[in-house]
Amino acid sequence: MTEVDETLIAHMANPQNYGTIAVPDAMGIGENPENGEKVIITLRVTKQENSPLIEDIKFQAIGCMTTVVAGSIITEEAKGIDFLTAQRLIAATMGMLANVPPEEAACSEMVALSLQAAMDTYNEKQKDPAFGTITYKIENSCVAKEKQ
16 A cells, blocks of 8 residues: 555544634635535634734535545645645645546545635635635536546
């Protein structure tokens, strides 16, 4: 078994950061408009001079096991990093997904977009504490296209 397989199985058997933060500083939602699957990310943020720091992060998913595994991996990577580094994590994730069939990319895209939505919500709440929650919809489809 490869190290990648072992990592995926570990996250499948014991997803990290699953749940919610009781009083989050921000929440973001990634959604699949085709089937209603959603990922919700909640953040506890520490203000810093240059870029806010993700002190704690949790996710919840209404979706398949691939979504839960992606949520576990991405939130583990995002915990303890600042927003600028998290932007690079999102960009790297989306870049890797460009080379994957759309139906395989959809779940990870939904998690990455929910992290982006949570950070964008946090930034908006700094300007207006009454601001709501941002939801971003995925572009990839979970459904494989039939070959002609």
